[in-house]
Each structure stands twice: as structure tokens, then as C-alpha cells.
Amino acid sequence: MENLHITNGQLAQxxxxxxxxxxxxxxxxxxxxxxxxxxxxxxxxVAEDYVQTAxxxxxxxxxxxxxxxxxxxxxxxxxxxxxxxDRFNDTIIWKARPCDARAMRQVAEVFTRDYDDAIFEARRxxxxxxxxxxxxxxxxxxxxxxxxxxxxxxxxxxxxxTLTDGGGALVEVLTPKGEGLAAKYLAGAARADxxxxxxxxxxxxxxxxxxxxxxxxxGAFDSPVWQEQSERCLGCGACxxxxxxxxxxxxxxxxxxxxxxxxxxxxxxxFSMFTQHTSGHNPRPTQAARWRQRIxxxxxxIPEKLGEAxxxxxxxxxxxxxxxxxxxxxxxxxxxxx
Amino acid sequence: MSNKNxxxxxxxxxxxxxxxxxxxxxxxxxxxxxxxxxxxxxRAGQFAEYSAFGEGECTFCIASPPTRRGYVECTFRRAGxxxxxxAKLEEGDTMGFRGPFGNSFPIEQWQGKNLLFVAGxxxxxxxxxxxxNALDMREKFKDITIIYGAKSVGDLVYKEKLKExxxxxxxxxxxxxxxxxxxxxxxxxxxxxxxxLEQVAPSSDNTVAVVxxxxxxxxxxxxxxxxxxxxxxxxxxxLENRMKCGLGKCGRCNVGxxxxxxxxxxxxxxxxxGLPPEx
Numbered sequence: 001m002e003n004l005h006i007t008n009g010q011l012a013q014x015x016x017x018x019x020x021x022x023x024x025x026x027x028x029x030x031x032x033x034x035x036x037x038x039x040x041x042x043x044x045x046v047a048e049d050y051v052q053t054a055x056x057x058x059x060x061x062x063x064x065x066x067x068x069x070x071x072x073x074x075x076x077x078x079x080x081x082x083x084x085x086d087r088f089n090d091t092i093i094w095k096a097r098p099c100d101a102r103a104m105r106q107v108a109e110v111f112t113r114d115y116d117d118a119i120f121e122a123r124r125x126x127x128x129x130x131x132x133x134x135x136x137x138x139x140x141x142x143x144x145x146x147x148x149x150x151x152x153x154x155x156x157x158x159x160x161x162t163l164t165d166g167g168g169a170l171v172e173v174l175t176p177k178g179e180g181l182a183a184k185y186l187a188g189a190a191r192a193d194x195x196x197x198x199x200x201x202x203x204x205x206x207x208x209x210x211x212x213x214x215x216x217x218x219g220a221f222d223s224p225v226w227q228e229q230s231e232r233c234l235g236c237g238a239c240x241x242x243x244x245x246x247x248x249x250x251x252x253x254x255x256x257x258x259x260x261x262x263x264x265x266x267x268x269x270x271f272s273m274f275t276q277h278t279s280g281h282n283p284r285p286t287q288a289a290r291w292r293q294r295i296x297x298x299x300x301x302i303p304e305k306l307g308e309a310x311x312x313x314x315x316x317x318x319x320x321x322x323x324x325x326x327x328x329x330x331x332x333x334x335x336x337x338x
Numbered sequence: 339m340s341n342k343n344x345x346x347x348x349x350x351x352x353x354x355x356x357x358x359x360x361x362x363x364x365x366x367x368x369x370x371x372x373x374x375x376x377x378x379x380x381r382a383g384q385f386a387e388y389s390a391f392g393e394g395e396c397t398f399c400i401a402s403p404p405t406r407r408g409y410v411e412c413t414f415r416r417a418g419x420x421x422x423x424x425a426k427l428e429e430g431d432t433m434g435f436r437g438p439f440g441n442s443f444p445i446e447q448w449q450g451k452n453l454l455f456v457a458g459x460x461x462x463x464x465x466x467x468x469x470x471n472a473l474d475m476r477e478k479f480k481d482i483t484i485i486y487g488a489k490s491v492g493d494l495v496y497k498e499k500l501k502e503x504x505x506x507x508x509x510x511x512x513x514x515x516x517x518x519x520x521x522x523x524x525x526x527x528x529x530x531x532x533x534x535l536e537q538v539a540p541s542s543d544n545t546v547a548v549v550x551x552x553x554x555x556x557x558x559x560x561x562x563x564x565x566x567x568x569x570x571x572x573x574x575x576x577l578e579n580r581m582k583c584g585l586g587k588c589g590r591c592n593v594g595x596x597x598x599x600x601x602x603x604x605x606x607x608x609x610x611x612g613l614p615p616e617x
Contacts, residue, residue, distance in 0.1 A: 068343065068345040068346070069343060069345065069346050071391055073391060073392070076430050076431050076432060077432055078349055078391050078432040078433075078434075080346065080347075080349065082343050082346055110587055111587060113586070114585065114586050114600060115344045115585045115586070115587070116342075116344070117344055117587070118342060118343060118344070119343065221614055247587070247589065248588060248589030248590065249582070249583075249587070249588045249589070250582055250588070251345070251394070251395060251582045251583065251588070252394065253392065253393055253394040255391070255392040255393070260391060260392050262345065262389075262394075262395075264345070267588070267589075267590075269589065269592075274580075274590060275579065275580050275590060275616075276580065277578070277580055278417040278418040278421070279417070279552075281553060283579060283593070283615075283616040283617050284616055289616070293592075293616075296594075297589075297592060301592070301594065301595050304595055305595070
């Protein structure tokens with residue numbers, strides 16, 4: 001795999017050519033006062049000046065609602081229709097952040113361990129991620145505190161770093177999928193030579209040590225910190241819905257008369273119904289217990305299994321929270337807690 | 339990579355419905371596809387997801403033992419949306435079944451030991467599987483004691499099986515109902531299950547205890563077993579956390595570093611000691 005150095009004109013041309021070829025491109029677009037991913041349609045302009053999209057790109061591989069199968073009742077008999085996995089189209093995620101690309105690996109881990117989820121696998125195999133390094137960040141960003149970097153390559157097929165001196169972009173071609181795309185759209189591009197990538201990246205401050213947080217969490221189950229931090233939590237689940245790593249889901253029935261569909265939908269451990277038994281018994285009966293689960297799962301349980309936090313520091317949860325719960329502030333407090 | 343849709347249930351025909359107690363039914367299910375049925379295997383303690391098409395899925399242990407092939411049975415109480423949907427089904431109707439999931443009772447390791455089963459209410463069904471599995475290979479075990487309690491005489495499930503087990507000379511069957519739940523002709527004991535367990539006082543020597551029941555029964559039975567000298571590694575239970583996928587993916591049954599659907603549902607008390615009390 002090689003690194004290329006392209007001009008700003010070549011970068012713009014690359015996207016134009018892919019759009020002209022009719023590729024399905026999922027990219028950030030500024031609309032209605034926010035910047036978010038959407039499938040590019042004619043007239044859409046890819047957003048330039050933003051730090052982070054409102055939602056992550058996760059929904060390309062894990063849509064908010066996925067039909068698992070449908071069925072029809074005929075008297076006492078049931079006819080089930082498996083939607084199969086040949087219905088998906090190739091999709092390019094354009095301008096994902098390195099934190100989102102990195103999160104894809106953890107999402108994939110959940111859906112491929114023990115039991116292979118063929119629907120997820122098919123979606124993922126049709127997805128190519130062209131991530132863009134971050135030249136800027138904001139106060140909510142903390143990728144460097146959880147082992148990431150504004151120029152991290154993990155999970156991307158291609159990583160583009162736009163050079164802040166206006167001198168074009170560095171293109172790191174990282175996987176065979178990325179090679180395929182580069183061969184088609186960047187043939188003839190110059191080899192990168194002597195570019196100091198680091199100089200063009202955002203300066204994301206390290207706010208806490210994920211290892212220290214993990215060590216503190218080992219004895220923190222009964223700490224008063226959960227109650228203190230979650231006192232104002234509304235249990236709205238916004239943090240989970242914008243998270244690029246969260247994968248918890250519900251399975252729901254959408255039935256009308258003799259026809260129905262079984263659907264996988266996003267869910268959140270922050271919802272009171274998440275663990276509630278039919279009897280009314282709830283193993284996590286308070287918002288404090290649910291907040292604790294969110295933090296323990298991401299910063300203690302997942303690290304034990306995968307060796308890294310279940311969080312890539314994208315900061316979306318802090319930006320989306322309607323009551324300003326700032327996750328890095330809370331993690332700093334846990335790391336410093338006696 | 340497999341192309342199998344892991345969310346797709348087997349289609350099952352309801353062969354027989356037994357009314358066990360008010361709101362409690364047992365379904366005997368046969369695979370629509372005979373080849374699927376012949377290939378199907380499971381171990382005592384494993385669970386499945388049962389579909390009422392139009393309502394959704396819910397989770398119960400497989401109640402019949404793996405030693406009796408050709409069918410599976412489930413016993414459930416009508417309580418929520420899905421169990422209400424299931425309860426409306428009739429013999430000959432079709433329902434869905436996904437499984438088997440989870441771990442199982444290490445019954446092979448128990449050979450040569452005494453077995454003590456303590457069950458409360460609707461928790462006899464998950465235990466029936468392992469009880470009948472043990473009875474089907476009775477010569478491999480020493481004494482078998484079953485202590486089963488319910489709120490009232492009417493709430494006892496598997497009344498026919500209770501009679502059958504009571505009649506066996508090689509089973510010490512103790513049945514009890516909560517105070518006030520007895521009828522004039524009730525011949526069993528009256529008292530809460532943990533109290534009766536203390537009265538029966540089975541020896542902990544070379545004995546494995548399996549305890550299933552509502553959280554309150556388990557909570558009060560563990561100290562009794564401890565007093566009787568049972569080691570935490572010899573006390574087994576099955577957890578009943580809410581589940582959706584059964585595959586270790588949906589996240590609902592995550593307790594500490596475990597997923598109840600994958601690492602459980604069978605746990606020893608020693609394992610529970612290492613988990614947060616979120617079950």
C-alpha cells in the first residue's frame with residue numbers, strides 16, 4: 001500500500017468522478033443548522049467547516065431499524081421470508097472521522113463473535129471507508145485519551161489528511177478495498193514524499209488516562225459517584241444513539257393483520273425498560289445504576305475483552321446531551337476519585 | 339462467514355397443550371421440518387427464544403430433557419405481550435423457536451454424587467429438564483431430593499409429574515405451599531421453600547444443589563445451604579435476565595463481564611459472588 005500526495009483539485013475531482021459514476025456516497029452535509037451524514041444527492045455539497053457530525057457513520061453497517069425477516073400467516077401455518085444478504089449496494093463512507101472508522105472494528109467484533117451475523121457482514125463487506133484526519137477539534141474531543149489519534153488509520157480503507165498549508169492532501173491507502181478505489185480514481189497521483197502528517201493534525205489534548213479510569217473502576221461499583229453524576233440524567237438515550245461504538249439493540253415486532261416483520265432497532269442501556277423483567281423486577285432499577293453500566297461496560301468490561309475502551313473519544317455524547325453531562329469531565333472525576 | 343440468518347426461528351407445530359396452573363401452560367412442540375428436528379440437540383439448562391408471530395419473542399428454558407427426543411416442551415405463565423400471544427395459540431398452530439442458547443448444567447461432572455433440587459413456583463420448568471435428565475440416567479447418581487414450593491396448591495405446576503416423582507422410591511420428593519396456600523386435603527408441607535429446606539436439612543456431603551426460583555426465594559435459600567455446609571462451587575442456579583437475541587449481541591443481559599445468554603444462564607454461587615448483583 002502506498003501513500004499519495006494529491007492536489008486540492010485532484011481531491012475535488014475524485015469526489016466529482018465518484019458522484020458522476022453514480023456511486024452511493026454517504027458524506028457529511030450541512031443541513032438545518034447541523035452537519036450530518038446523508039447519501040449525497042444532486043445539489044448536495046459536502047460540508048467543510050465542522051468538527052464532528054451529529055450522528056456517527058455507524059448506521060451504514062447497523063441501521064437504526066433492520067428487517068430481520070418477514071412472515072405471513074395462513075390459518076394455522078406461517079410462511080417466513082428471509083430477506084437474504086444479496087440486496088445491499090456498495091457504499092462509500094466519505095469523510096468519516098478516524099474515531100468513527102476505529103469504532104467500526106468494535107461494532108464488527110460484536111456482530112461476528114460466536115455467531116456470525118450474516119446481515120451485518122454483508123453490509124460491512126459492501127462498505128468502503130474513506131476517512132479524513134481532523135485538522136481541528138473542539139472541547140468535547142478526547143480521542144487521544146482513549147488510544148486514538150486525529151490522524152489514526154485504524155478501521156479506514158483510505159485515510160485522507162488535508163494539508164493545512166493548502167498544499168493538497170496526503171492519501172494513505174490502507175486496505176485492498178482502498179487500493180481498488182485509489183486505482184480507479186487516483187491513478188497517476190504523485191507519490192507522497194516527506195510530508196510531516198503530524199504537523200497538519202488537530203492538537204487533541206489528553207484529558208485522562210483510560211488505564212487509570214479502568215483501574216479505578218475495579219473497586220467503584222458501590223461508589224457514590226454514580227448517583228452524583230447521574231442526578232440530572234433524563235435517561236433519554238441520546239448518548240447511545242449518537243455513539244459510534246454502542247451496539248445494544250432491541251428486537252421488535254411490526255405486525256398488521258396476517259403480515260408481520262421482525263425488526264432489530266437501536267436501544268440503550270440508559271432506558272429504564274432495557275433490563276426490566278415482566279414481573280416488574282428490574283436488575284438496574286435507577287438511573288444511577290444505568291449510568292454506572294454505561295461507564296463500566298465501555299471502560300472496564302470491553303477493555304478486559306478487547307484491550308481497549310469501548311469509546312473512541314468522538315465526544316458526540318457530550319455534545320448531544322440535553323443536560324450537559326460531559327463524559328470526559330465525568331471520566332476525569334472517576335480517574336481522580338479516591 | 340456463514341450465510342445463515344441467525345434471527346430466523348425454526349417453525350414448530352404445537353402438538354399438545356397442558357394447563358398446569360392458573361395462567362400457566364405447557365406446549366409440546368414438534369419441528370415442522372423433520373430433518374431440522376432430527377439434527378436438533380441441546381443440553382439440560384439451555385434456553386430458547388419462543389415466537390408468537392405478531393407479538394414477538396420471549397425467553398424460557400427448554401423444559402423437556404434432551405434424553406427424550408423428537409419434541410421440545412416449554413412451560414410459561416401468561417404475563418406480558420408475548421406470553422399472552424402464546425397463550426392464545428391452540429394445538430395445531432405454528433410458532434417460532436430459536437435455540438438452543440447458553441451453557442448447561444455440568445451433569446456429567448455430578449455422577450456419583452447426591453443431587454438436591456430446590457425450586458419455587460414457575461421455576462420448576464427450567465429445573466424439570468435437568469431433573470428428568472438425571473432420572474433418565476438414575477443409576478449414575480446417589481440420593482436425589484427435590485424440594486418444590488409454590489404460593490398455593492393451585493399454583494403448583496407439573497401436578498402429574500409431582501405425583502410420578504413422589505411415587506418413585508428412588509426420589510425424595512418434598513412439596514410445600516406458602517402459609518395460607520394450603521387446601522383442606524393438602525398432604526404436603528406448609529411453609530416457605532427456604533424454611534422447608536432448613537427442616538428437610540439434606541446433607542451437603544458429596545451433594546450438588548440446584549436452586550431456581552424467584553429472586554427472594556434464592557436470596558433466602560443460599561444462607562440455608564451455606565449453613566448446611568454446601569460449598570459455593572456446589573450450588574448452581576440459572577439466571578433469568580431479560581434477553582432479546584440470545585446470541586451475546588443485544589447487550590441486554592450483560593452483568594459485569596458476563597453475558598447471561600452466552601456465559602450462563604447456569605452459574606454457580608461462586609461465580610455469582612464475582613458478579614455485580616444485577617440479576
